Amino acid sequence: MDRLLYIAKEGIRKAKNSLVLPLIAAIALNGCSDCYTHNKTTMKLNRPVDGHVASMQTLELEPEPEIKRPRETIIDLINETHALSSRGMPHDAYATAVPASCLDGHPEWTTNTSFLGMIERGMYFPSLRFTMKDVSTVNHGLGHLQHEGTEGEAIAQFNEVEQMLMGYPLFINDAHQPLDRVRWAAYANAYGLEAMIRRAVQEIQEGNDLSEYRRMDILLYSLLLEHDGDFSEVRRKIERLVENGEVEHEARQRIAQFRDWYAEVTQQGGDVMAEASLMAKRVSIIELQRVFGEEAAQLYLNAHTRLLNGGLAYEQFHEDSGQVSIYDGFRNEMVCEIADNAELESKRPCRSTSRICTMVNGENVEHLRLALCCMTADREGEEWTFRRTTADAEAFRYSRASGPVTLEGLEWKNVMLIEIKSRTELNEGRYCPDAVQ
Helix, strand or coil: CHHHHHEEEEHHHHCCCCCCCCCHHHHHCCCCCCCCCCCCCCCCCCCCCCCCCCCCHHCCEEEECCCCCHHHHHHHHHHHHHHHHHCCCCCCCHHHHCCCCCCCCCCEEEEEECCCCCCEEEEEEEECCCHHHHHHHHHHHHHHHHHCHHHHHHHHHHHHHHHHHCCEEEEEEEEECHHHHHHHHHHHHCCHHHHHHHHHHHHHCCCCCCCCCHHHHHHHHHHHHHHCHHHHHHHHHHHHHHCCCCHHHHHHHHHHHHHHHHHHHHHECCCHHHHHHHHHHHHHHHHHCCCCCCHHCCCHHHHCEEECCCCEEEECCCCCCCCCCCCCCCCHHHHEEEEEEEEEEEEECCCCCCCHHHHHCCCCCEEEEEEEEEEEEEEECEEEEEEEEEEEEEEEEEECCEEEECCEEEECCCCEEEEEEEECCCCCCCCEEEECC
């Protein structure tokens, strides 16, 4: 058994996989463990692609309890985004379900090697009942199977981010309702580039040491900003860094630069998370324009004008006649982040006559004061012009105590009716304040 354990460890070392502890432990404790061998649940994820995906309502359907395999609609979505990205679906994209104890707390384990018939290429999960919330985990594992993905977390994190952006073009055809794009924007906000940089900022704010995941997040965020969101170029850059063993060195330099920027923003009383999120949206717009054209970039922008911190939002226009639709979002194609909020009136039950409460099946309403950090993007010839503004606003937030609100079969954290009280355009070097004025 000592010889077997030595061979196993050597195989893992050569595989350069970052998640080796659960496998070593399983072999050490169980001998010829079946934790990382293919079994009757194993399935190949590669599927033909046709440029079409199911509606968000269909994609969000929960699998029946007895269903143990991924739904084809979810697998198709993963294949379709990879077909549009800078590195496609790996050929060895197998998924296998194993006992949760095999994974030692990890959401997945990936190996790109095989020896002694004990370890098989592919990804291992505690369950193959994938839902939309599992898509980013699968994309992360597929990144480990891509070129230079077995060394550390750089490519895996990058692939996770890129696939969330690649979903937008799939929802712009007539087969999808407008809220499908907004819903995808909500997922991208929760699992894409914006979410990654927000988590890194939070770790810095709390004074924590940055994990390898957060270090790689800052590295790829910095590179994407530097290259105006060119995912193909940044992927090649990261692959070269991995190949030359320079990832950590480059990451340390980028983190130092990011910390300098963080200090500059905070010293001015600015909101780092809001500013970082808007910059992520900026490079995403440029990349969608570069790869898919103006319509994709414009519809991405439009989706985000209707979304605010995980909920739906639309602006109340006192000066305009007629009734404003809940689908209208912010005027002037303005994309916003909440930098701060203060309660003006505590939560109270909705009136039965409230149009919005009726539309979204809401239960409660709150009156808030908001500090918004916003951005507009205008196409001028071959270039995009981005302008940032800070906005003082009041809002009524509609929600349910028992869960999310719903609109056209999709669930949302809340819905806000917003009235902009004042707006101030920000010059270069000025930042959105992190507090309600």
